Amino acid sequence: MPKKKKIGSYPNAMIVMSLTAALFLIGFCGLLVIQSKKLVSIIRQNIEVRIFLDKQLTKAGEDSILNVVKVKPFVLNAPDVKPIVYVSKEEAAKEFIEGTKEDFATFLGENPLRNSLRVKIHEDYFEEAKLSQIKKDLEKIGGVYEVVYQEDLADNINRNVTKIYVVLASFALIMLIIIVLLVNNTIKLAIYSQRFLIRSMQLVGATNGFIQRPYVVRGAVQGLVGGVLAGLMLIGLQQVAVRNVEGLAMLQEYDKIVILVAVVLSLGVLIGVSSTYQSLARYLRMALDDLY
Incomplete structure (x- = not known):
């Protein structure tokens, strides 16, 4: 029932x-x-602006540029991230050889690369116009040869x-x-x-x-x-x-x-x-x- x-x-x-x-x-x-x-x-935090330094710069000159860049408002300030990394031309050559499997020193006879600073940028500046302005500001610093970033990537x-x-x-x-x-x-x-x-x-x-x-x-x-x-x-x-x-x-x-x-x-x-x-x-x- x-x-x-x-x-x-x-x-x-x-x-x-x-x-x-x-x-x-x-x-x-x-x-x-x-x-x-x-x-x-995370992707934005790993985007870098690379500052290539003049070859004739002394260690004191490089440290001076590092100190100037360090206080810029666009530099990432995060507890678990190193915002600026110094890369010597020897380290850059090693990275290049590991990536391309070609040793350019064998036919050039010298290392043409430069010492550089790799700067991580705060998310608020992750726009093409702002990155372009950062590039112009950094290139005005004495001892800076060139500033490079991946253009159009931000947009x-x-x-x-x-x-x-x-x-x-x-x-x-x-x-x-x-x-x-x-x-x-x-x-x-x-x-x-x-x-x-x-x-x-x-x-x-x-x-x-x-x-x-x-x-x-x-x-x-x-x-x-x-x-x-x-x-x-x-x-x-x-x-x-x-x-x-x-x-x-x-x-x-x-x-x-x-x-x-x-x-x-x-x-x-x-x-x-x-x-x-x-x-x-x-x-x-x-x-x-x-x-x-």
């Missing part, structure tokens, strides 16, 4: 599952944005990063709209199963606020539970990925991930409460004949 459905029964599990899936997808998009921004930041990276952010933001927005509509419909169906109970409460004199209160509280709890489950799934996915994908650990920003989980929780409560309130308001205004 089939089990009879109790009066006032409510599909809590279905709503929580829908909210969890929805919030997980939104959180996953947020996680991708966080890690892509960190990746771009190319910035353009591609903008495209990535637009795609991710558009995808997240579309997903958010679809998910809110789906969750809203799920809650509407749940409230639909309660329409006669709501009408009975109205008939015995219950006010709209009295009727709405337990449903809205339930919607908040469902949203919170869905947010907690989605947050746990996000953290679990992130930890599995970090342990199995080499180099992914450097992209993690745990403070931002905590903020993301908090946003997912808040969004879950907001969707649960607003969808429940909206669905209830419809049935509270509905005429008795329309309930059938």
